[in-house]
Structures are given as structure tokens and as C-alpha cells.
Amino acid sequence: MADAFTFLHSADLHLGRRFGNLPEALRGRLIEARHQIIARLAQAARDHGARDILLAGDTFDTETPAEATLRQALHAMADDASLTWWLLPGNHDSLGAEALWEDLARQAPGNLRLLTREAPERIAPGVTLLPAPLPRRHAGRDLTQWMTGAATPEGDLRLGLAHGGIQSFSEDTRDEGIIPPDRAQSAGLAYLALGDWHGQKQVGPRTAYSGTPEFEEFRHTGRGACLAVTLRGEAPVVKTVETGTFHWAEAELDLVPGQDAPGVLDALLPPPGAARRDHLLRIHARGRATLEAQQALRAAARQAEPDFAHFRLETAMLDTEITEADLDQLDHGGALRAAADRLAAQAGDPALAESERRIASGALNRLYSYLADDA
């Protein structure tokens, strides 16, 4: 191969996911963004001079996607006939999903190639692709092993395409299908394009996970992306191309008494502006905070929430630092103070179960909130 060969490496599109764990109002936007990712990948390919888009498994979220999901995806792929999509079965859409692959074979546009066999596939002059399709959801063996002995035309670049975990990167707890990290080396691969891990990960100079082009959960922070890979010379040139619409972030807000809780929260947030509309943010408040600080933190969260596509402040793990001043603010004496003292004692009573302490702490916070509103 005389010239450089550039292709797009992506995986884990999980088309058909519906985001039932998120608020109803948000789901439509997320589903639409997921569908649009095909066009975004096509655009990324065009932008980087790639004619081939390698999808390393889990293009579909389930083995039996809805007809609409399938058809619309195929139409989107067919939209630019100059591009070729190379589809590898992953664990979510393994070859065990016979109906899916039969439908794909029946309906696939001309620029969609299904990689359903462990057989070398020449995808371009001087470039041979060695796919490792998943025969079933859990392969139970290293599917890339055959690449080592696979014969390819003399002088061809050998590309590996596989779906599964390498060492601890697997998102699945099953370890039967672990891919050796040195497979690229052992099989003489110019590049091993991997899928399964939704975050991007460069495993070695010639091995990488592209990550999902559009995140769908808080496990990874940021926007989804793909990789534009150019094979030229010894090492491939791998470039990250951001493709995701939504920015996902999950952060911990560690508080200590005396901190400016709203200020700390504000520091975690992206700058105010229209971009916040595409942000999904989940913040776990931890540590300890006074009643007043918690009150202020919640107020700040309520203030910020409408800016975002999704914003959630979790305070379940935030302990209440009960100070005399806070209690005095409730009342110096009398029944209210007596009630607050009692709740404070319960919140800090090690003899009580954690759940009971949290209930007492919540009740005290609520009392504080009521009286603050009443003031």
C-alpha cells in the first residue's frame, strides 16, 4: 500500500436505546440524538477523508430492534453512497440475533457490509480487514485468536475489528472473552479497532477503543466521540473526533462544614449559557454540611436546574453537621428547640441504624427549611 489509508473507527452506537431511567421530557431528545449519530459519523468521515466507517459491534442496543430503528438506521447509512459502513456483531447484536442479521442482509443498502464471518475481507486495495464477529452474546473464547494465523495478500495492511474486553476494560463482568492486549502485535495487525468500552481508550500504539459516539449514561464524562485512524508508516495516526450532542457528567461534591456550599457547586457547573441545555449533570453531595449550608446548597441547585437538559443533586450521602448556631436559629428554647434537639440527637446517635439517622437528619433539615421560609 503506497498511500495512506484513513478510516473511521466507531462502536457501541446502541441504536434503539430509550432512556427510560431519565425524565420523560428528556428522552425524546436523547433518542433523536442517538439516531443523528449516524449522520454525524458520516460527516466526521467526510471531514477526515475517510471512505470507510468501521463499527466495532453493538450498533443496535438489542438483538431485536424495532422495525423503525432498523429501517431508519439503514436509510441513514445509505444516505451517502460514497461511504462504506462495515458492521461487526457485538454482544448486544450478536450473530445469535438471527432475525436481526437476516433482516440486515435482506435490507442492507449497497454501502453497508456485514461482517458475519471470521474471514479476511479486503476493504480497500492493500487493506484487509480481519473481523471477529460475536457468534452469540457471550462468546466464551477469544475471538481474535484466528487473526494470528489468517492469511492475507502479501503486502496488505491487516486491520483487526473486534468487540470485547481487554483485561479490566471490559464493561461486562464475564472474563471468558478477554482479548489479549498484544493481539495487534501477535497477529501482525496494523491496527486493532475495538468496541464494547463506551469510553475512549488507547490500549496500545495500534489498539484502541473508539468509545461510543453518543454517551447514554453517566458512567463516562464528556461527549461521545469516534476515532479517525490513518495508517501510514509504522504507527497509526489516531485522532479523536467529538461526535456527541449531549455532554454527560457525574461529579462528587465533597463538602466540609464552613464551606461555601453553593460556591463549590457553582464551580462544578459549566459556565452559564445556552450550552447548558445539552448538559446532563448528576452531582453527589458528600461529606458534611450545616443545616444552613445544606439549605443554601439546595436553593442553589434549584436555581441552576432549569438551565440543564438534566440536573440532579443527590444529597443522600451528605451528612448534616449540626451546630448550636443552627439550632439557635431555629429557636433558643421551647417546643421547637426541643423538637430540633431531639432530631439532632437522633441524627447523631450511633446506636440507631443508618437509615434512621438519615431520616432524623432529613427531618431536621426539613424543619430548618420550613422555619427559614417562615422567617
Next chain:
Amino acid sequence: MKIRAVTLNDVRQFTRPVRVDGIGDGVNVLSAPNESGKSTLFEAIQYALFVKHTTRPTNKSFTLTPDVGGNPEVTLEIEQDGARLEIRKRWGRQAHAEVWRNGALVAKADEAEARIAALTTPPEKGGPTGLLWVRQGLTEFAEKDAQEKSSRANLLSSVTDEIETMTGGKRMDRALARAREDRDRLVTTRGAKAGGPLDTAEKEVAALSSEAEALSARAARLREALEARRAKRRSLQALTEPDEVALRKQRLEQAQAAFEAADRHAAQLQMAEQRLQNTALTCRTLEDQRAGREKTEAQVAQLARALDEAGARADAAQAKAAAAEATLTDAGKAEQAARADLQRAEAQVQAAQDALIRQENDRRRAALQADLAQAEALAKRLPDLRKAAETGPDAAQLDAIDKAARELAVAQDLAEAAAPRIAFDAAPGAPDLHLDGTPLGPEPRSVPRDTALDLPGLGRLRILPASGDPSARVARARAALAAALQRAGAEAAEGARAAARARIEAGQSLRAASDDLRRLAPEGIDALKAEIARLAPADDAPADAPSLPDAQAARDTARRAEAVSQIATEGARTARDHAREAAIGARHDRDSLARRLEEARAHLATLPEGAGMDDALEAARAALSEARTARDALRDAAPDLDASRAALARAQSVMRGTEEEANALQRELAALDATVGTLSGEGIEETLVDTQARLGRAERMRDALRHEVDVLNALIGALEEAQSSARDRYFEPVLAELRPMLRLLWPGAELRFDGDSLLPVELIRDGRAEAIGTLSGGTREQIALLVRLAFARLLARQGQHAPVILDDALVFTDDERMEAMFDALHAQAGDLQILVLSCRNRALRQLGGTKLGFEEIVPVA
């Protein structure tokens, strides 16, 4: 605050100014009849304190305006913190509000209202009332309206700063109310509030669980279908594998070839077997032919002999048949003769019988002729007899005569019996007397009719029957008898009877003659004559005839002879038939033997000569040996045809079974394709994953709401407990004030308050708790009064004097208890101001205290 005087002008019935003055500390009593204005005074005080002067009298709730119209005006003079204040208010036209302090105007209009409000925060604003009153209508502790409830609650929760702090006051109330409100949005006492967020979340969890379960089942069905389809496809693939197909085909062909080879060998063996049998048959035939010729020759000789014998037998039988035919002819003739004899004998018998009949007819005719003579004689007598039988009285007439005769006799007897009797005992020398010409003696005689007795010398003695002379009856009877006799044509009764008897006898004779005539000529005399004529003898009757017994004997003899001849004829016929049959049989035997002999000779002529037959037999036996050897060789080399057939059948079965199985698999795959197509097209797994995610979210929401309920319950519990504890501490001083007053009425009594409503709920007397609602009206009003006194006392101790106004508050209380109440009032009066308004003059006479009254204010000229 203490009230010192109240002035009213244009207030209800007070269209002219009145004033109540001199209201002192302690107990003050305004005792006046009903409708005198006590309640008006009470309400005027309230208006002065709580109703702004800007309130229009046209307002429905404004009640001070007199019926005749006007602008109500109230002046309230009070003492507050050592100063004398005057609150002057007027509503309606020229409405105003003023506050005067120690004779100086210190505030007007709104400023005045503000000062007044500061004295007594009205109940609706949550402040202390400044007044404690008891009206007859307010003795009940039930919360009649929101204002009353608010008044009580606020009164109790803000009696003092200390109590405010202790109970949390309004902040506590609001916090508690918010917590309850927040909780009540989520749950009720029975669980999640219908339609509330928790209920919605729980329902959503349940619905999503159910949906997820259904989807899981459908997804499982899809997976099962997919798995089944994979398995079927594998099976079909295995069946249609080319190597497998070729192997099955090869096996079938091998089995087919083996079977065909075995079948051909079996056919060869069968042919060898057939040849062997044919050769053996030829041998046996030749042997049989040689034995047959010998046998046929013997048979021909035997048949020739038998034919000779049969010819002789046939001739003898023919002769015998001819003799029997002659015998039969003779017997026939004898039989015909006997039959002619019999006919003649029978003719004789007939002739004898005819003679006997003719004799009988003659006898009969003679008898009939005698009968005819008698009958004709009787027929002649019948008219006379019939006439005699109709002459003379009949039975009815005779009966009438008898009756008339008996009546006459009776009448006569009666006349006789009724007639005077007369007797005459003549004196010596007296002349005889005669009655009706008969001497009259001592024997009495009846004198039935007017009779005259001549008494010689004396005249005539007339004897007259008494009135009702029976002789008249006699005369009527006699006349009746005469009439009856006349109708019967008789002159006397006896004659009538004789004539009647003669009639009867004539009738009897007539019947006897008629009977005889019918017996003699039942069909009539003409018929009798005809019968006689029919029996007349024929003109051609033979002159003589044999006797019947002789004729019959001759006939019997002839009959027997005829029978014998018949038997003989029959026997001859039978013998002739037998002989004829025997002759025929003999001829048949002879002819049969002749035929058989001819056949045997013909057959013999067809048989080969002996030498050629021996050569042919030898050659056949050699061929037989050769065929047997060939057959045995083939049999020893024969393959197992059954085994090869079974192998072929099995190979064919395998092919057939494989084909059927493949067809079945294809059908099942088509069905599974349809199932998979349907289910997978619906995106079940996508929906399932989504539903499970939504379920997780809904569960988190539900758990969060449950946690929220726990938090709110914990808060409410803590607040309620703290408040309850504070109230207990708060009620203690109230109860301390109340207790001595209660015990004036009921020794040892206690009153229990409700922590929420702050109202008394139970009175404990003699260790027994009684709900307030169950107490008598008097007891309830007494408790109401004492409770207010206790609060007033408590307020007073805090430096907040609140006048207690009792407006007919003790209407149900009896006089004895009234005394005790008075004691309580006086005991508590101390530094309290108590204003008692009542119409019970007599009862209140013992109360003591300052007496008050309405005084008209005379305008100063």
C-alpha cells in the same frame, strides 16, 4: 384592662343615650329583665373594641343599628396601666373613632383604631382577646366556627411570652401545619393518598412491573422462538448436508443392488426347481403309462365277461315283465265286474228306503186330516164363544154393584141400629098391642121409621125417628144400587153376579178353543190343508220293494267284493311295474358294460407299445438326476433374499423419514419465522430495556417519596411530642387556677384538656371520667365559666387584665349550685373584673358585688 363605664347612643333599643357607670373591680352585677339591653351592652363593648368605625351599618353583620335607623355610638371608658382611657366610636353618618387619655384626645380615626387594636388584638388577627366572655350560647366547648376556634387557640398559645416560647407558638403551628400538609399530600392514615405523588409513584411502579413482566415473558418467548429456530435450522442443515445426502443415497443404491441380485438368484433357483419338478413329472408319467396299459388289458377282458352275463339277465327280466302285464289285465277285468255288482246292490237299497218314506207320508197325512177336522170344528165355535165372553157385567160393573149393595146393607144396618126400640110388657089384662100388624111383646123391637102404634083406647102412638134419619142413606144406597144394576143390565145383584160368572166362563172357553186351534193348525187351516195335499202319494210309486235290511246286506257284500278286486288290481300293477323296471335295469347294465368295453378297447389302442415306453422312461430318469444336481448347486449358493429386502426397506425408510423430517422442519421453521418476525419487529427487547429503566426510575422515585414520608413523620412526631410536652407544662398553671374553683363545686374534681383543641374534654369526679358532652347543661356552663375565670386569673397574674363578662351564663344552674358559683366568682374576683349580666334578679340578689344599671343621660340644656 378594666372597664369602668359604657355609654350607648342610638344603639338598638337605646335610641336615647344610656350609660352604665361605676363598674368596679371584682364582681359587678347588671341585673335586668329580658329585652332590657344587657346583651346590647355586651355587644357594644365588643364593637367598641373590635369593629372599626369605618364599617358601614348597612353591612349585614353589623347589628347595632336601631330598628328605626340611626348612627350607633359607643363610648367605652377603661382603665389601663393606671390611666383612664375613653374609646369613642360612631358608625354611619359622621362616623369616627377617638381615644382619649386622662381627658385628652390622643388619637383619632385610624390612629385611634390602631391604639384600640393594640389594647386588644382581635381574635381574627391571632392576638389575645383582651376580653373573656361567656354567653349562654357559648357554654358549649365544641368549636362552633373558625373564629371561635382561632380565638381559643390563639388565646391559649399566646397567653404569655413564656407559653409562646414553651409551645413554639405560631411558628410551631406553621411548621407543624406545613409538615402535615406535605405529608398529607403523600399519605393518609390508610396509606398512600389517592392521586397523590406517592400513590402515583406506587401505581407507576406496579404498572411498570406488570408491563416489564409481560414484556419479559414476550421477550422470553421471542428468545425461545429464536433458540428453537436455531435448533431447527441446525437439524435441517444436518439433514440436508450434501455428504449426508450422498451417503444415504449410496446406501440406498447398494441395498437396492443387493436386493436385485438376490432376487435374480432366487428366480434362477425357482426355475431350476421347476425344471426338476417337470422332469420328475415326466418320469412318473411314463411309469404310470406302462402300468396303465397292463391294467387296461385286464379290464377289457373282465368287461367282456361281464357283458355276456348282463345280456342274459336282461332277457330274463324282459320275459318276467310280459307275464306281469298279463296278470294286471286280468285283475282289471275282475275289478270292473265287482264294481257293477255293487252298483246294483246300492240301487236296491235306495228302492227300499223310498218305500219307507212313502209309508211315513201316508201316516202323517191321516193325522193331519184328523187335526184339520178338529180345527175346522173349533173355528166354527169361536164366534159364539166370543159373543158369550162379551155378554154380562164386566168386573168393574160387578164391583160397582157389590159396593152399592154393601153400602145399602150398611145403611140399613145403621138405620136399624138407630131406630128406637119398643117393648111392651102387658099388664094383666091389658090389650095386645100391634106394631105394623105384629103383636108387640116384652121383646124389644126396633122402630126404624115413622111408625104409628095404636093404643087401643088410648089413641095412636107415633114413633118418630130422630132428626138425621138414616133411612135417607138407605134410600141413596138403594138408588145407587139400582143405578149400578141398570148399567150392568141386571135386575138384582144376584142376577148380576150370575151373569158375570157366565161371562167369565165364556171367556175361558174362548181361550181354550183358540189354543186348541193354534195347536192343530199353527200355520192356519189353509196351510194345514196344503201340507196334507203335499203328502199325497205319487202316481208312479212302485208297487213293491225289497226290504231295506236285505238290500243293505247285499250292498255290503258287493262293496267288499269290489274292494278285494281293487287290491288285486293294484298288486298286479305293482308287480308289472317292478318287472318292467328290472327289465330296463338289466338292459342298462348290459348297454353300460358294452360301452365301457368299447372305451377300454379304444384306450388300449392308444397306449404305446411296451419297448418304446421303457426307453423313454430311462431317459427321463437321467434328466431328473441332472436337474436335481443343478437345483442343489443353485440353492447352496443363494444369498439371503429376506435380509437384502429388509436392508433395502430400511434404506428406503431412512430416505423417506429424512424427507419427511426435513419437510416438518421447514414447516416449523416457517411458523417460527412468523413468530420471530412478529415479535422481533415490535422491538420487544428495546421496550423491555426501556421499561426496566423506567421501572428503576419509578422505584427510585417511590423510595424517595417513602423516605420523604418517613422524614415528615419523624418531623411531625418530634414536633408533636415537643408541643404536647410544652402544653402539659402550660396547662399546669391553668389547672392550678382552675382546680380550687372546681372543687368548690365538686370536691376532688379534675378537668382534663385536649392537647390539640385546647378544650376541656373530661370532668373527673369521684374517680370517674365523664365526657364534657355527656354532662348536663348546668354543669357544662359552670365549667365554661370556671375555665374562663381560670384563664383570666392566669392573664391577670401575667399583668394582662381581661374583663370577664358573663351574659346570662348560668341559666341552667340551680340555686344551690349558683351559691357555689358565687363563691367561686368572689374567690377569684380579687384583682379580676367580672361583669355579670343576668335577668335572674332573685338568684343574683345573693351574689353581692357592685350593682349596675342603665341610666338615661339627660341632655344638658
